Amino acid sequence: MFDNVTKLLTSCTCGKKHSLLTDECVVDNNCETAMKQYIAGRGFASPVIVCDENTEKFTANVTAQFEAKVVTVSGHAHATEVYTAQVNEFIDSVKPDVLIACGSGSVHDITRYCAFEKKIPFISYPTAASVDGFVSGVAAMTWYGQKLTFESAPPIAVFASPAVFCTAPERLTASGVGDVFGKYTSLFDWKIGKILTGEYYCEEIAGLEVDAMNDLTEVMLHRDAYTAEDYTTKVMNALLLSGLAMQLAGNSRPASGAEHHMSHLWEMARINEDTDALHGEKVAVGLMAVLRTYKKYLANVDLDAIRAINVEKVMDRAYLAPVYGELTDGILRENMPDGTPASSSLSKIRIDDADATLAAIREAAQDLPDADELEKLLKIAGATLTSAEVGLPADEAFVEKTLTYAPYVRNRLSLLKVIKAAQLCAE
Numbered sequence: 001m002f003d004n005v006t007k008l009l010t011s012c013t014c015g016k017k018h019s020l021l022t023d024e025c026v027v028d029n030n031c032e033t034a035m036k037q038y039i040a041g042r043g044f045a046s047p048v049i050v051c052d053e054n055t056e057k058f059t060a061n062v063t064a065q066f067e068a069k070v071v072t073v074s075g076h077a078h079a080t081e082v083y084t085a086q087v088n089e090f091i092d093s094v095k096p097d098v099l100i101a102c103g104s105g106s107v108h109d110i111t112r113y114c115a116f117e118k119k120i121p122f123i124s125y126p127t128a129a130s131v132d133g134f135v136s137g138v139a140a141m142t143w144y145g146q147k148l149t150f151e152s153a154p155p156i157a158v159f160a161s162p163a164v165f166c167t168a169p170e171r172l173t174a175s176g177v178g179d180v181f182g183k184y185t186s187l188f189d190w191k192i193g194k195i196l197t198g199e200y201y202c203e204e205i206a207g208l209e210v211d212a213m214n215d216l217t218e219v220m221l222h223r224d225a226y227t228a229e230d231y232t233t234k235v236m237n238a239l240l241l242s243g244l245a246m247q248l249a250g251n252s253r254p255a256s257g258a259e260h261h262m263s264h265l266w267e268m269a270r271i272n273e274d275t276d277a278l279h280g281e282k283v284a285v286g287l288m289a290v291l292r293t294y295k296k297y298l299a300n301v302d303l304d305a306i307r308a309i310n311v312e313k314v315m316d317r318a319y320l321a322p323v324y325g326e327l328t329d330g331i332l333r334e335n336m337p338d339g340t341p342a343s344s345s346l347s348k349i350r351i352d353d354a355d356a357t358l359a360a361i362r363e364a365a366q367d368l369p370d371a372d373e374l375e376k377l378l379k380i381a382g383a384t385l386t387s388a389e390v391g392l393p394a395d396e397a398f399v400e401k402t403l404t405y406a407p408y409v410r411n412r413l414s415l416l417k418v419i420k421a422a423q424l425c426a427e
């Protein structure tokens, strides 16, 4: 496990008692040996490895260490009801006591879902540094064609081999880099939540993620000096750290802000055709759009306009329905959990001391990177930067529409939500 993470388990300056559901995290070329010891130590006797056709070849690294049955979901697995049924059937016939996810995001989602349903623990053996969700407790599924997220459990342990994940297609690693740098705006939004609504915030957790991003920035600036293995290891470490940060915080706040909300809106295909872009690719595009919007706004913060936000006007069906269509009821429920505008995150904004609020926002803004510099880093990684690159409309109006409506996919406060709500109420 990462020492800087376990340090927070004993005590933290935020006063919260942090805990982790994932108790082992090994990134090492001998991680399969560590997995063998872990499995033996826990007394597991009948492991089953879940993989897809692309990642099946890596199961041999594991079965060279200990006996395990393998179930290969066909094709380039998407986390659908078809593949979970296939894995569940295998589980019913073999009766394993632990599952091992050998693959990237989708294989993990399938395994996570089945493990939770069958009440079996699972271990993560990621084959690409593509996403920070390996240690997450949420399974992102496509259920009868609809994108849904299901509560499930995170892996009890992660064993990641650089020799394995460094061979993943570059596109996957580039997507992982997008997901990592997306934390710049996630963390900023978290801090805005603290400043404007007094939301819980942990400086130490945020610090861990900032360190990981700084580390990855250094790597990017000297990318040529790193071997594929060293480079992808840095990306994987940052991704795992981000996943663990969510466990420490008890929710996805440290790793998901306005940039992820944009990605979620595109996944809902309300204002666009479905795109098969990877998670981190969409996050990178959202990140750049959000960062540029923030930079512009932060040069001229208008607290009076924020004070003038009329939540009823924002939480108006007539305003949201043209974009959200038949999903509008769900969006209104999400943003007003008790059915009234008072339960919207926007209603929790309190500005008692304007000078202090402004100073705090300005201080937080210093942690945001320069947009052009960040774009340079993303380019080095080969990450996507524009909506067109992820198969979405290329025009500015499309991006603007996303910026305007995406904040309502979640009740979570982001600066983007504040900006757009203030704009609407000033009209």
Ligand SMILES: [Zn+2]
Residues within 6 Å of the ligand: 008, 012, 013, 014, 015, 016, 018, 202, 203, 204, 205
């Ligand atoms: Zn803390």
Ligand SMILES: [Zn+2]
Residues within 6 Å of the ligand: 132, 179, 255, 260, 279, 283
């Ligand atoms: Zn993400």
